[in-house]
Amino acid sequence: MADVEISEREEQLPVSTIGELIKIAEEKEGIVSLGPGEPDFGSPKNIIDFACRKLKEGFTHYSPPGGRSELKEAVAKKLRRDNKIRVSPDQVIITCGSTEAILLNLICTIDPGEGVLIPDPGFLAYKPAVEILNGMPLCIPHQEKDGFQFKIEEAESAIVPEKTKVMIINTPSNPTGVVFKKKTLEEIADFACEYDLCVISDEAYEKLIYDGEKHVSIGSLNGMEERVLTLQSFSKTYAMPGFRVGYAAGPEEAINAMKKVHIYSSICAPTVSQLAALEALGGSQACVKKMVKEYDRRRKLIIKRLNEIPGFSCVKPKGAFYAFPNIERFGMKSLKFSRWLIEKAGVATVPGTEFGRRGEGHIRCSYATSYEKIGIALDRIEKTTKKLKLGR
Ligand SMILES: Cc1ncc(COP(=O)(O)O)c(C=O)c1O
Known part of the structure; x- marks a missing residue:
């Protein structure tokens, strides 16, 4: 037993499942991640x-x-x-x-x-x-x-x-x-x-x-x-x-x-x-303009592709770099669905419940990753989710 007794305050803090999913994504080869909450670009x-x-x-x-x-x-x-x-x-x-x-x-x-x-x-x-x-x-x-x-x-x-x-x-x-x-x-x-x-x-x-x-x-x-x-x-x-x-x-x-x-x-x-x-x-603000232009290109791709795949429906985001599609028709809770996507499709996403109770029924897909990787991730998701029976 450790000599350091952890405070009740700390013990009551929720454990983030992001850590668990990142670990799986790191250990499993060939995962494409739509998880990141940070820009994929290097600093200017x-x-x-x-x-x-x-x-x-x-x-x-x-x-x-x-x-x-x-x-x-x-x-x-x-x-x-x-x-x-x-x-x-x-x-x-x-x-x-x-x-x-x-x-x-x-x-x-x-x-x-x-x-x-x-x-x-x-x-x-x-x-x-x-x-x-x-x-x-x-x-x-x-x-x-x-x-x-x-x-x-x-x-x-x-x-x-x-x-x-x-x-x-x-x-x-x-x-x-x-x-x-x-x-x-x-x-x-x-x-x-x-x-x-x-x-x-x-x-x-x-x-x-x-x-x-x-x-x-x-x-x-x-x-x-x-x-x-x-x-x-x-x-x-x-x-x-x-x-x-x-x-x-x-x-x-x-x-x-x-x-x-x-x-x-x-x-x-x-x-x-x-x-x-x-x-x-x-300094010059051209770097910001350039990144925003590229995020926008990816945003258009990810929203179009998600809305084309049966089972997903996605409100069009107007800012940040996340899509937050509804996944209820797949008949799984969001944590289970995110785990299933990593396991079966090799794509990492974040379960909506990480962001609160009202996030249930959604997953967060970040487009702070390259256009090509987003394409690959969506191809995989499309192919894998075809096997699932959809609810109404
Ligand atoms: C809404 C929001 N606020 C604040 C932050 C924290 O950003 P930072 O501490 O890097 O400024 C984040 C990071 O993802 C965020 O999504």
Whole structure:
């Protein structure tokens, strides 16, 4: 028996099945993976070169906990220009990816027992982050019949008034690819004011958007500057997830509270990554355009192919890099179906239940993998699922 006794808090955290599926995918030869939640592209050359140069110049020390001042200035400028969010550099904190920002935000906004509204299906880090802090996750169902759009009636049903402090929204969304309309965000803003909520707006995929859709930041809406924390990241936009750098922007008091906690969690985001992020924001944006164009080409392929295979039906995603098809007609729960696809078709996907109870009946297929591999994966899926009897 180990001498280290694991805390109850940790033991109660859900075990992600992604780990299990990745392990099978690694051990079995010839698997094609539609699992990744990160860009398959390498980081742009100018960013890598800049980071290498800075390391050689000796930038290997800590940064201030809130982040390097030149990067905070560049982020504030970007937020004003691209997102119409008016913040000063003092209202920005640089974090180790937006994942750390989610946790820091929650540490600074909820006390044990307080409620946090989260999307279901939604990014898998939200619920555990609330649970680690002994908060109360309150799931807002995003239903397929509504195209997975946010419905204010669902939020009204989920909220526990007086006890709920925070609402997390995510547009473009992982895993559904839904992009919130401005009108929806205005409804959310009214709702947040009515119930006096802080809104954490996760915009990690803000630049990965298609079909002429526009990303709108809720922090740019009238009267929201005092209650919105905007989270953005370099991981997806610039294909630099391993650099671990992102940021949060919002009311100075909340940002200062996050900086205080940051000293105890990681001290600062990696200095070299912050410099790489500075180059990402200041350098040519052609790399972003090029990647988005290629994601769009793959998106069209994967949606067309999925909808052509009997048994699948897929809402067309407008953002991020995921398709989230319905698989109910195959008569298997989503975890069983994902395991079956790896086993029989040699294709890795993520079961919809990884993203919440409402993800049941779906699998997530990432198109952050090459066009050719997507073609091979869909050929295999088509051939293998032919053998299954379909329900209605
Ligand atoms: C919706 C969403 N938010 C945040 C993240 C975290 O990204 P990072 O910590 O790399 O910035 C992810 C990663 O997959 C995500 O899907």
